[in-house]
Amino acid sequence: MSDAAAMPFAQSVRSAVPSVLMPLRVRDLVLRFGEITVLDHLSLDLGPRGCTMIMGPNGAGKSLLLKxxxxxxxxxxxxxxxxxxxxxDVTARQALVFQKPVLLRRSVRANIEFVLKARCKRPGESAEFLEHVGLSHKADQPARLLSGGEAQRLSLARALATDPEVLFLDEPTASLDPASVLAIERIVSDARNRGVRIIFVTHDVGQARRMADDVVFMHRGKAAEHxxxxxxxxxxxxSAARDFLNGRIVV
Structure with missing residues (x-):
């Protein structure tokens, strides 16, 4: 990714203003599928700034919580x-990036322009977003031809083009090479520094150490630790968090 990805860009992007949607208060949250309880009276409080990493073993309910x-x-x-x-009431002021990028079958530029038009912004701003994520040279290429890391950077650019107050990330760097992981982290860190509230699901302990301001550890459908x-x-x-950090299977 080019150095431009770490530099200031479009003035329309949120800049150092904390989300008015925060704080977040979750009380006794329950999610059941038939007889199976996947979130079990989960309670949580998050403040107005920073990057919260949500961690925990498979099946803990992390992705479902984001949804x-x-x-x-x-x-x-x-x-x-x-x-x-x-x-x-607030979905339009948030953005969610999934593990597997969901892109339009159009050019890289058209993917950004679609979002800008939907938000009544100038389509011409797409160039600034693409420069920010290091994809300017791919603007006219079909999005389906992007590599995995490039596609995820385009997903992030589309999310940021909505000017979100809160950005949800559901394991966006899973299966990416180390260089792509660090590129994604730089983009997310820049958004955090501009005042976007980040809520990030990851299994990567090293990534969480690099990026987290606070950590929510989930286990058996509960927030076991925050x-x-x-x-x-x-x-x-x-004990579940200790086992997780030490690489032991958490049950």
Whole structure:
């Protein structure tokens, strides 16, 4: 990725302003599929700034939690409060990037322009977003021809083009090569520094150490632990978190 990806860009992008949607308050959140409970009376409070890493073993409910917070799913019970509003009231002021990029079958540039038009912005701003993620030289290429890392950078550019107050990331660097991982991290860190609230699901302990301001550790559908990153990594309080960080299977 070019050095431009780490430099300031479009003035229309959120800049050093904390989200008015925050704080987030989650109370007794329950999600059931038939007789199976996947989120079990989960409660959580997140503040207005920074990057929260959500960690935990497979099946802990991390990705489902993101979808509930973003209003893509409805909980069985419990409350989600975004600064006094519900998830479906604030979805348009948030963005979600999945592990597998979902792109339009159009050019790289057209993928950005589609979002800008939908948000009543100038299509010409697409060049600035593409420069920011190091894809200017791919602007006229079909998006389907991008590599995995390039496609994820385009997904991030599209998300940022919506000027989100909150950016959800669901394992966006899984299966990417180390250089692509670091490129994605730089883009996300830049968004965080501009005031975008980041909520990031990852299994990558090294990534979490590099990026987290605070960590939510999920286990068996609950928030087993929530603490500052500086406290969590050297001294996790739950046995499940200790096992996870030490590379042991968590059950």
């Amino acid at each position: 509930l917070l973003h209003g893509l799913m409805q909980p069985t019970a419990g409350q989600i409060d975004w600064g006094g509003q519900g998830p479906t 603490s500052r990153a500086d406290d969590f990594f050297p001294d996790p309080q739950s």
